[in-house]
């Protein structure tokens with residue numbers, strides 16, 4: 001025992017710092033990095049770089065020192081600045097705008113380019129309706145050189161932009177370098193729009209859309225690929241090597257019972273069919289709409305693509321923004337006590353531009369939910385107590401919510417302020433322990449539209465719930 005205590009003491013001396021001082025130092029370093037980032041965001045790039053250089057030396061060997069050293073390199077991400085903030089990063093889709101081949105003198109040009117992006121999204125559905133679900137972040141991206149790799153030339157740029165071997169020479173970037181930049185941005189959803197200064201056209205995949213030059217008209221199309229996993233609905237060949245690949249909006253069959261958008265055909269949406277020519281192939285590949293989709297030649301997304309984009313938004317954004325009182329985590333039954341004074345449970349939801357989310361409340365006897373699942377307990381209860389697989393920022397793993405066995409206690413829309421309230425007084429319920437559930441769902445039904453925007457939601461992404469326990473005395 002005594003020996004171990006001595007060893008621990010020697011260990012602390014060996015570090016040369018008491019842990020408290022080390023924590024203080026890390027805090028200082030983080031604050032200084034924040035300051036350098038602010039300088040970069042305000043266009044004071046040279047000062048930001050000088051500060052990073054100083055911090056790299058001062059905090060050498062620490063995480064902060066390593067980050068500062070990376071940011072003092074000739075090609076570096078100097079910081080990330082909020083361009084449009086509709087809510088906290090953890091509860092929104094953060095679209096990060098990055099640039100490649102922008103030297104120190106080009107920074108103002110990139111800033112202007114970045115500022116033009118949010119208005120493009122604001123004009124196109126479903127991003128207009130779900131505008132408040134998005135944040136835009138501008139990266140301050142410094143490249144040592146202003147060129148683009150290809151044709152035997154090699155430049156030092158932040159994201160390794162290069163020209164692809166396509167007929168038209170599409171611009172692309174080094175995905176690894178983009179991911180490294182995104183990892184430096186807190187709250188990032190690993191989604192980026194990258195502008196390659198001297199590039200042409202665009203490419204996309206895995207959450208990253210690449211735009212050559214200033215081709216604003218390709219931004220939305222490439223974002224459809226990067227964010228929605230959508231395929232091309234045009235039929236002209238872009239490369240002789242290209243083959244068709246099937247996906248959400250591209251089929252390799254014209255059988256209406258087998259195409260991925262068959263649920264739209266079954267629902268008889270007037271503008272959805274099966275048309276030959278897609279994925280850069282004039283034949284043997286089919287698309288859902290004749291023309292007009294942003295994945296083809298148009299400005300707006302077709303119903304099939306729009307559905308996929310709405311579901312993608314909800315794979316990241318929970319329709320419930322916040323609740324008071326806080327709902328306890330699954331497995332904890334700390335109850336709210338309802339005795340003399342009435343209580344209020346308040347739920348704030350996200351707010352699409354023109355339609356309300358649907359809110360339903362249930363009050364069930366806690367006896368329906370035995371704590372230790374065992375023989376005789378209802379199967380649904382057992383399922384419910386099982387630990388959830390959901391990880392923060394990924395709503396796709398939870399699966400649809402099970403149907404509750406009783407009718408809702410109350411049903412309403414969130415209304416203008418996006419707040420739903422359940423008010424309960426002691427006389428409303430008999431004494432006992434209850435389970436209160438609030439479910440918020442986006443029906444995706446917009447006023448004046450015959451069809452909801454989402455017809456099929458197999459993973460239950462449009463819906464979310466919170467659960468409280470209530471003790472009535």
Ligand SMILES: [Zn+2]
Nearest residue numbers: 293295302305
């Ligand atoms: Zn489409």
